[in-house]
Amino acid sequence: MTVVLDPTAELRPEARERVARPESLNGLTVGLLDISKPRGDIFLNRVEEKLIGLGANVKRFKKPTFTKPAPVDLRHEIAVSCDAVIEALAD
Amino acid sequence: MPDPNTAPLPDGLVAVVKKDCPTCVLVAPVLATIAERVGVTVITQDDPDFPQSADWVTYDADLALSWHNQIETVPTLLRVNDGSEADRIVGWSQEAWQEFTGLSGLGTDLPEFRPGCGSLSVDPNLSDELAVRFSGSTLTSRRIELASLEDDIEAMFDRGFSDGMPVVPPTEARVLRMLEGTNRPPSDIVAVVPPDLVECTVEKVAINAVMAGCKPEYLPVVLSAVEAACTDEFNMHGLLATTMPVGPILIVNGPIRHEINMNSGFNLLGQGNRANNTIGRALQLVIRNVGGGRPGGVDRATQGSPSKIGLCFAEDEEGSAFDTFAESRGFDRNVSTVTLFPGEGPRLMFDQKSRSPESLTKHFAEMLRVNVSPRLVMQMETVIVMSPEHMARYRDAGWDRARFLAELEALLMIDGDDIVAGAGGIEEGMPEFLAGHQLPKFPPGGIHVVHGGSHAGLFSTTIAGWVGGATGSVTVTKEITR
Numbered sequence: 001m002t003v004v005l006d007p008t009a010e011l012r013p014e015a016r017e018r019v020a021r022p023e024s025l026n027g028l029t030v031g032l033l034d035i036s037k038p039r040g041d042i043f044l045n046r047v048e049e050k051l052i053g054l055g056a057n058v059k060r061f062k063k064p065t066f067t068k069p070a071p072v073d074l075r076h077e078i079a080v081s082c083d084a085v086i087e088a089l090a091d
Numbered sequence: 092m093p094d095p096n097t098a099p100l101p102d103g104l105v106a107v108v109k110k111d112c113p114t115c116v117l118v119a120p121v122l123a124t125i126a127e128r129v130g131v132t133v134i135t136q137d138d139p140d141f142p143q144s145a146d147w148v149t150y151d152a153d154l155a156l157s158w159h160n161q162i163e164t165v166p167t168l169l170r171v172n173d174g175s176e177a178d179r180i181v182g183w184s185q186e187a188w189q190e191f192t193g194l195s196g197l198g199t200d201l202p203e204f205r206p207g208c209g210s211l212s213v214d215p216n217l218s219d220e221l222a223v224r225f226s227g228s229t230l231t232s233r234r235i236e237l238a239s240l241e242d243d244i245e246a247m248f249d250r251g252f253s254d255g256m257p258v259v260p261p262t263e264a265r266v267l268r269m270l271e272g273t274n275r276p277p278s279d280i281v282a283v284v285p286p287d288l289v290e291c292t293v294e295k296v297a298i299n300a301v302m303a304g305c306k307p308e309y310l311p312v313v314l315s316a317v318e319a320a321c322t323d324e325f326n327m328h329g330l331l332a333t334t335m336p337v338g339p340i341l342i343v344n345g346p347i348r349h350e351i352n353m354n355s356g357f358n359l360l361g362q363g364n365r366a367n368n369t370i371g372r373a374l375q376l377v378i379r380n381v382g383g384g385r386p387g388g389v390d391r392a393t394q395g396s397p398s399k400i401g402l403c404f405a406e407d408e409e410g411s412a413f414d415t416f417a418e419s420r421g422f423d424r425n426v427s428t429v430t431l432f433p434g435e436g437p438r439l440m441f442d443q444k445s446r447s448p449e450s451l452t453k454h455f456a457e458m459l460r461v462n463v464s465p466r467l468v469m470q471m472e473t474v475i476v477m478s479p480e481h482m483a484r485y486r487d488a489g490w491d492r493a494r495f496l497a498e499l500e501a502l503l504m505i506d507g508d509d510i511v512a513g514a515g516g517i518e519e520g521m522p523e524f525l526a527g528h529q530l531p532k533f534p535p536g537g538i539h540v541v542h543g544g545s546h547a548g549l550f551s552t553t554i555a556g557w558v559g560g561a562t563g564s565v566t567v568t569k570e571i572t573r
Contacts, residue, residue: 002236002241002243002246002262003234004262005232006235007252007261007299008383009382010232010233065561067333067563068326068562
């Protein structure tokens with residue numbers, strides 16, 4: 001029998017429990033994260049209109065550059081100030 | 092790793108011998124004399140009754156004493172004071188043994204000198220097994236047992252560890268052998284690897300280097316490359332996540348090129364050389380397996396390129412008319428370095444007729460204008476791999492790197508009117524406010540020249556870069572240490 005060493009980070013990220021899906025967005029705060037790709041704002045402006053129409057409050061956030069992960073402080077701010085988040089990918 | 096404290100030797104004189112060694116057999120009577128006159132502990136490797144049955148003979152049945160005390164030759168004579176080794180001599184030498192034991196007249200009936208034999212603890216048939224037995228426990232990675240009916244190469248594919256080509260199964264023996272390529276302990280943290288931002292140990296790098304097919308002597312290059320890739324400047328995360336077909340391109344300089352037989356000549360960017368073809372691959376396997384970066388996951392490359400498998404090559408420093416690439420990056424030529432350049436696939440630059448440096452430089456400029464797109468300027472750097480026959484044009488004319496770059500950069504000023512969005516009926520292009528300006532194709536310091544290739548062929552290569560600067564990836568050079 002061959003035994004090999006695990007080449008991975010052995011992360012198996014502990015499955016984090018997601019917040020329960022809200023029945024409605026009415027009165028909830030939804031964060032919109034712009035990753036700073038061109039025209040992402042146009043897409044998010046439309047999403048914002050739709051969300052407000054559903055009774056949600058919207059908070060807008062923006063990453064400094066799309067090429068790097070969102071800074072930890074920004075992630076924390078979103079986590080503590082929003083009930084849900086939508087990240088705008090690009091391309 | 093061997094640790095004498097794990098298997099301490101007794102104080103006083105200690106001799107390590109095996110029966111299957113003519114020199115040990117020769118000195119057997121001498122050992123008895125030493126035992127009788129000043130005392131000695133004889134550690135025997137292969138026969139508990141050799142050199143004789145006596146209370147001063149200890150059988151090293153599992154070779155732990157020999158292995159942990161790094162006995163390489165038998166006979167070895169040691170002096171141990173307060174549990175630690177003070178001195179050792181190997182083989183038989185009448186004069187040295189007399190001096191070591193303080194017994195004049197010792198072994199005068201024997202030849203004056205006989206070399207020893209290899210210790211059983213370094214026997215090639217046993218050394219891997221012993222390394223696993225005695226130091227395997229120092230490795231902390233999870234053990235994965237493969238089923239006995241499983242093909243071990245197929246098992247690596249099945250578990251998602253492969254980049255698409257067969258990998259060498261990373262058994263403990265292979266990983267321990269790989270770790271002999273560095274002085275760093277296996278638990279050392281090398282870098283925090285994106286995209287999962289995981290702390291990666293020397294051990295994890297070694298495992299992936301085994302899988303890539305590296306030899307132990309390549310490991311220092313791989314470790315330095317992992318460090319360089321995971322700096323904030325190089326921004327491996329962005330390079331991985333971009334939809335462009337780019338990856339980390341490794342350029343090796345300094346003495347280590349020769350020590351590990353890297354290719355800087357024929358086909359240096361292609362197949363055929365083990366170091367060139369496995370070192371870059373090892374880095375990519377670390378990103379894949381430790382960092383969790385996989386195509387279609389965080390790796391969003393629309394089409395990718397063969398460079399993403401792992402492109403690594405060495406500079407032909409000796410044949411260049413310029414300073415070395417590492418020197419141009421601020422390093423001494425006696426230092427070994429690895430430079431990581433964020434780039435796409437290599438592309439030919441053809442010129443078979445230029446005989447003057449002016450003509451060749453003009454033609455290079457024409458060919459470089461189209462890197463990535465003729466309409467993109469000031470954002471992406473480039474590597475030029477200049478062939479020996481092209482380099483000869485500059486050597487003959489007495490041009491150095493500074494002269495070449497100054498002439499080339501002057502030829503790479505682009506008229507903004509031609510490349511703004513909409514110009515010539517093409518919607519792609521630079522912003523309108525750049526119209527009316529002369530714009531450099533490459534950012535300052537953005538042309539990297541490396542010399543390499545075989546001595547026949549009027550072809551050089553450009554490797555186009557990815558977004559540079561603070562919002563992209565900056566070329567990074569690291570010194571390679573053991």
